[in-house]
Every structure is written in C-alpha cells, then in structure tokens.
Amino acid sequence: MKKVYVNEERCLGCHLCEFYCSFAGGGETDMAKAFKLGRVVAPRVRIEESKDINFAVQCRHCEDPLCVKSCIAGALTKKNGMVEIDKAKCVGCYTCVLVCPYGCIAPDKKSGGKTVTKCELCLNSAAGEPACVKGCPNKAIVYEERGEQ
Amino acid sequence: MKYVIIGNSAAGIGAVQGIRELDKDGDITMISDENYHTYSRPLISYWLKGDVTEEGMKYRPNEFYTENKVNALLGKKVVSIDKKNKTVLMDDASVTEYDKLLVATGSDPFVPQLEGLDKVKNKFTFMKMDDVRAVRERLSKNSKVLIIGAGLIGLKAAEAMVRFTNNITVIDLSERILPAVLNEEASHIMKHHIETTGVRFVLGTTVKEFSENTATLTNGDSIDFDILILAVGVRPNTELIDAIGGKVDRGIVTDDTQAVKGFSDIYAAGDCTKSHDITSNTDKMIAILPNAFMQGNVAGKNMAGGVAHYTNAFPMNAAGFFGLHIITAGSYSGEEHTAISESGYKNLFIADNKLKGFILMGDMINNAGIYTSLVREQTPLNEVDLALLLEKPALMAFPAEYRKEKLGGQR
Ligand SMILES: Cc1cc2nc3c(=O)[nH]c(=O)nc-3n(C[C@H](O)[C@H](O)[C@H](O)COP(=O)(O)OP(=O)(O)OC[C@H]3O[C@@H](n4cnc5c(N)ncnc54)[C@H](O)[C@@H]3O)c2cc1C
Ligand code: SF4
Ligand code: SF4
Numbered sequence: 001m002k003k004v005y006v007n008e009e010r011c012l013g014c015h016l017c018e019f020y021c022s023f024a025g026g027g028e029t030d031m032a033k034a035f036k037l038g039r040v041v042a043p044r045v046r047i048e049e050s051k052d053i054n055f056a057v058q059c060r061h062c063e064d065p066l067c068v069k070s071c072i073a074g075a076l077t078k079k080n081g082m083v084e085i086d087k088a089k090c091v092g093c094y095t096c097v098l099v100c101p102y103g104c105i106a107p108d109k110k111s112g113g114k115t116v117t118k119c120e121l122c123l124n125s126a127a128g129e130p131a132c133v134k135g136c137p138n139k140a141i142v143y144e145e146r147g148e149q
Numbered sequence: 150m151k152y153v154i155i156g157n158s159a160a161g162i163g164a165v166q167g168i169r170e171l172d173k174d175g176d177i178t179m180i181s182d183e184n185y186h187t188y189s190r191p192l193i194s195y196w197l198k199g200d201v202t203e204e205g206m207k208y209r210p211n212e213f214y215t216e217n218k219v220n221a222l223l224g225k226k227v228v229s230i231d232k233k234n235k236t237v238l239m240d241d242a243s244v245t246e247y248d249k250l251l252v253a254t255g256s257d258p259f260v261p262q263l264e265g266l267d268k269v270k271n272k273f274t275f276m277k278m279d280d281v282r283a284v285r286e287r288l289s290k291n292s293k294v295l296i297i298g299a300g301l302i303g304l305k306a307a308e309a310m311v312r313f314t315n316n317i318t319v320i321d322l323s324e325r326i327l328p329a330v331l332n333e334e335a336s337h338i339m340k341h342h343i344e345t346t347g348v349r350f351v352l353g354t355t356v357k358e359f360s361e362n363t364a365t366l367t368n369g370d371s372i373d374f375d376i377l378i379l380a381v382g383v384r385p386n387t388e389l390i391d392a393i394g395g396k397v398d399r400g401i402v403t404d405d406t407q408a409v410k411g412f413s414d415i416y417a418a419g420d421c422t423k424s425h426d427i428t429s430n431t432d433k434m435i436a437i438l439p440n441a442f443m444q445g446n447v448a449g450k451n452m453a454g455g456v457a458h459y460t461n462a463f464p465m466n467a468a469g470f471f472g473l474h475i476i477t478a479g480s481y482s483g484e485e486h487t488a489i490s491e492s493g494y495k496n497l498f499i500a501d502n503k504l505k506g507f508i509l510m511g512d513m514i515n516n517a518g519i520y521t522s523l524v525r526e527q528t529p530l531n532e533v534d535l536a537l538l539l540e541k542p543a544l545m546a547f548p549a550e551y552r553k554e555k556l557g558g559q560r
Binding site: 094 | 163189191192195200201205206207208209210438439442443446465466467468469472474476478514515516517518519521522525542543544545549552553555556
C-alpha cells in the first residue's frame with residue numbers, strides 16, 4: 001500500500017503542504033481567490049516545528065486503526081488500505097480525536113466542528129496524487145510503497 | 150465451528166469482525182432482544198435532537214449481516230445458557246447450539262428506589278431506541294421535563310430536548326455535574342455553559358417523594374413535571390453468567406482474552422464486564438463504546454482460534470454539550486498541571502513519571518490523542534520532552550528514533 005511519508009531532514013517548515021491540502025479539499029480552482037475570500041483553511045496535514053526540526057504529519061492509515069475501532073457512529077472505515085470518513089454519518093463526537101495517537105484527525109472547521117476531517121490521500125479529489133506531495137518544493141513529503149498494510 | 154453471540158451492539162459487532170478475520174466460514178448466530186439492525190446506542194440522543202435519521206444511526210451498513218454470513222435472530226431474548234450441553238435457550242423456547250459463546254449483553258439503566266415512583270406515569274429511561282421513541286411521542290413545546298442524573302446520559306438527554314421545550318430541570322445528588330468525568334473546575338465551566346441554554350440544575354439533592362406530576366426534594370423544594378427521565382447510571386447485565394456459576398463482581402470477570410473466568414468456551418465483552426484500568430491499577434466498569442468494540446474484537450479473535458489480549462483499558466470520554474466539547478482520559482490523581490485559555494481548559498495529571506490522566510475542554514482538545522497515547526502506553530515521561538508536552542500535545546516531544554519508526558513506516 002502506497003502511503004505518504006515525511007523526511008524530517010528535508011522539511012523546511014514552509015507550510016506549502018497545508019496550503020495545497022486546503023486547496024485540494026476545497027473545490028476551489030483559483031488558489032489566490034480561495035484565500036482572499038477568507039475561506040476557512042482546514043488542512044488535513046499538520047506542521048510541527050521547532051528551532052531545529054520541522055515535519056509534516058498526516059493520517060498514517062494505521063494497520064490497526066484505533067479511530068475506526070472507536071468511532072461511535074461507524075463513520076470511519078478502512079478500505080483498500082485507506083482510512084476513510086463518511087461525513088454524512090459522523091456526528092462530531094470527537095472520540096476519534098481522543099484516540100488517534102498521531103493527532104491526525106481534527107474537527108472540520110468548514111462544518112463548524114459538526115464533523116471531523118482527515119487525510120484521504122486525495123483519492124477522492126481531482127488531483128489523483130496527494131496534493132501535499134506534489135506541492136512540496138523540497139521532496140520532504142513522498143508518496144511511496146514501504147511495505148505497510 | 151458454531152459461534153453464538155448474545156447482543157447485537159458494539160461488543161457483538163466487534164466479535165463478528167474479529168471472528169471473520171480468522172474464520173471466513175464458521176456459523177455465526179447473533180441474538181438480540183432489540184428488534185433493530187445494529188445501531189449506535191450513543192446516537193439515540195442525536196436522533197431525538199433531529200441530527201440523524203434512523204437510517205443514519207446504523208452502526209454497520211445494511212449488508213453487514215449477509216456480507217459476514219451472520220444469522221441474526223432479532224427480537225429474541227436469551228433466557229438461559231446450558232453449559233453442559235452447550236446450548237442457549239430463548240424466550241420463544243427455541244434452542245441454539247454453540248461451540249464458542251460470547252455474552253455481549255451490555256447494561257440496563259439502573260432505576261433507583263424512590264418513594265412514589267410507581268405513581269409517575271410518564272417516566273422513561275434513556276438507553277435504547279424504543280426509549281427515545283416513547284419520549285419523542287410525549288414531548289411538546291409545553292413539556293416540563295425533569296431529568297434525574299447529571300451524568301453523560303442525563304445531559305445528552307437534556308441537550309436533545311431543548312429543541313422541544315425550554316422547561317428542563319436536571320437534578321443530581323452530587324454537588325456538580327458530570328461528577329464521574331470532570332473535576333470541580335471543569336464541571337463548573339460546563340455547568341455555566343449549559344445554563345446559558347436555559348437548562349436548570351438543582352444539585353446536591355435528590356427526590357424524597359414523587360406524586361404523579363410533582364417531585365418533592367430532600368431540601369424541601371418541589372418541582373412540577375410531566376416527563377421524568379431516569380438517568381442515574383447503568384447496571385451490567387450479568388444474570389446469564391451468574392446463573393451458571395461464572396464469576397461476577399458487579400460486572401462479569403474475564404481474563405485478558407475475554408474468556409469468562411473458569412470457562413474455556415464462554416467469553417464476555419462490553420458493558421456487561423469489568424475491566425482493568427491500567428491508570429489506577431484497579432478493576433472497574435468502563436461503559437464506553439470503544440472499550441466494548443475492542444473487547445468484543447479480542448474475544449472474537451480468540452473464539453476463532455487466534456491469540457489476542459486486551460491489556461490496556463482505561464476510562465476515556467469524548468462528548469460535546471451545546472457545542473462545548475470535552476475530551477478526558479485516565480484517572481485524576483497525581484501532580485496537576487492546569488492551563489486556562491480564552492475558551493478552553495486543560496488539566497494533566499502526572500504521577501510516577503507517567504501521564505495518568507487528563508481533562509481537556511473547548512479549544513484545548515486538538516490532537517488530544519497524543520496525550521491519550523502517553524496514557525495508553527504509560528510512557529516514562531523522562532524519555533520525552535515533558536515541558537513541550539505540558540504546553541501542547543506534539544509528536545515533536547518524542548525522540549527522533551520513535552518518530553522515524555512510527556511515521557516512517559518502520560512499525
Ligand atoms: C444515551 C447514551 C449515550 C452514550 N454516549 C456514549 C458516547 O458518546 N461515547 C461512548 O463511548 N459511549 C457512549 N455510551 C455508552 C455506549 O453506548 C455503551 O458503552 C455501548 O453501547 C456498549 O456496547 P455493548 O455492546 O457492550 O452493549 P449494549 O450496547 O448495551 O448492547 C447490548 C445488547 O444486548 C441485548 N441483550 C441484553 N441481554 C440480552 C439477552 N438476554 N438476550 C438477547 N439480547 C440481549 C440488549 O438489548 C442490547 O441490544 C452512551 C450510552 C447511552 C445510553
Ligand atoms: S486518523 Fe489516526 S488512528 Fe486513524 S488511521 Fe489515521 S493516524 Fe491512524
Ligand atoms: S467525530 Fe465522527 S468520525 Fe469521529 S468518532 Fe465521532 S462520529 Fe466517528
């Protein structure tokens with residue numbers, strides 16, 4: 001299963017992946033316009049940064065996903081290696097936020113917190129390949145096979 | 150192999166999935182006295198509130214039973230287990246054989262012995278689909294609702310009902326709301342928040358006596374109502390195991406494979422069992438859905454001949470009331486680290502070099518799972534950047550090697 005991986009050593013902490021992520025999920029075609037209009041940015045990738053290191057984190061699509069096991073509504077499922085959310089079923093209880101060890105599922109600001117949002121590898125969007133990977137200027141985020149289920 | 154599962158909810162479904170990971174063909178029979186396709190119990194309040202439809206409450210898709218080759222016997226109650234002949238008897242006198250049995254009977258509402266309760270006509274519990282249907286039929290904008298119990302269930306009931314009426318009173322013997330989940334400070338914040346919606350609290354008192362439409366309190370006051378909701382707690386359904394001499398100590402006692410103590414082919418999982426809380430090192434009831442699913446899942450794998458252990462249970466809760474969310478885990482003892490923000494609150498409890506528990510509210514809930522993982526793994530805190538973690542949950546606080554393993558696909 002191909003997954004998104006981050007090479008800490010290469011990450012510049014430039015936050016471009018966040019921008020590309022918000023853009024990819026927003027259905028907006030003009031990036032400048034999207035941000036000027038003050039659309040709520042709800043990226044499914046999070047940058048952690050300090051003096052010495054930066055890195056981006058997004059859903060690991062865990063082999064044994066705690067979020068899926070814990071979801072009270074049956075809104076999270078794992079299919080073909082990817083953990084998906086059915087926003088129509090999600091009731092925004094945040095049990096998944098409570099259990100995800102990586103902090104990779106978050107209240108969806110676009111819905112006013114009524115649902116959660118997470119990385120779905122851009123498979124449901126037009127990009128085809130994850131937008132964060134495509135947009136990273138330093139190849140710090142890669143989309144590849146490392147033998148994980 | 151013949152599997153029989155009593156209970157059609159989170160623990161039972163977890164077991165079906167666990168069994169099917171290892172055994173694609175064995176016969177699975179699932180029995181429930183609730184005549185519904187498996188539904189999410191916590192969603193009953195969302196249904197009453199109007200946030201989800203009955204279809205949306207389904208815990209698994211319509212095809213779940215057929216896809217997993219489950220013979221679902223709905224609307225039937227198991228009345229006894231015959232452990233010698235390995236059969237279960239149902240209330241319609243039918244009998245089913247098992248090789249491996251799972252008791253996933255959950256819990257029932259605890260109904261307190263209160264003087265005059267039998268005189269109250271419109272009284273309801275708040276646990277099942279049929280309960281909320283009955284409440285829904287009674288509710289109108291003139292309803293006067295009295296809820297006994299300011300725990301998670303009582304407050305979820307209140308939240309669902311403000312859409313119908315602005316006359317809702319919640320009473321509790323405890324001096325504060327959500328006493329089992331929040332400390333005094335957090336409880337205070339939540340109480341103020343809920344009161345802004347018009348819900349009234351009467352705390353530190355209980356009902357001395359009921360007449361049909363009036364509750365007289367021990368403090369002398371009286372409250373008129375026409376709908377009474379009883380939400381004082383839950384009681385595990387242990388009778389079936391009790392009757393065959395299995396070990397019961399409030400909840401059914403199991404080992405970490407979920408096998409009932411003393412039996413090799415009878416398992417139990419979910420709200421009907423007692424769990425071992427790793428944060429306080431005590432056995433207790435942990436009546437939450439993720440715990441039920443995971444115990445059921447472990448039971449299922451073991452029933453199908455696999456090897457699985459459930460060894461890291463602890464209490465945890467995520468819930469929102471009128472838009473204010475709380476995320477809590479573990480036990481609240483040890484050194485406290487508190488922080489208050491504009492619209493949030495946080496308290497971390499540290500003892501023996503470990504994060505024992507936490508309470509997060511409002512804008513402090515983000516990335517909470519990173520804290521939960523410290524609780525789950527009981528990570529020695531000297532191995533992480535504690536100062537950073539006290540400030541916020543961050544993976545940065547873990548050693549680079551750990552990150553490489555976890556985030557780099559080496560684990
Ligand atoms: C209003 C409400 C809100 C909640 N909110 C949350 C929440 O936000 N988060 C959370 O984690 N948890 C929540 N919970 C708790 C959660 O619902 C339970 O922990 C979970 O449902 C337990 O699952 P279970 O499978 O063990 O048992 P149950 O869900 O209780 O299911 C047991 C089933 O077995 C059936 N049964 C029992 N005895 C027999 C018998 N003899 N024969 C046949 N069938 C039988 C019962 O009728 C029932 O259908 C909430 C509960 C309620 C009531
Ligand atoms: S949301 Fe978190 S727990 Fe769920 S699959 Fe992604 S990383 Fe794993
Ligand atoms: S917030 Fe949504 S996806 Fe997360 S556990 Fe609750 S219902 Fe499931």
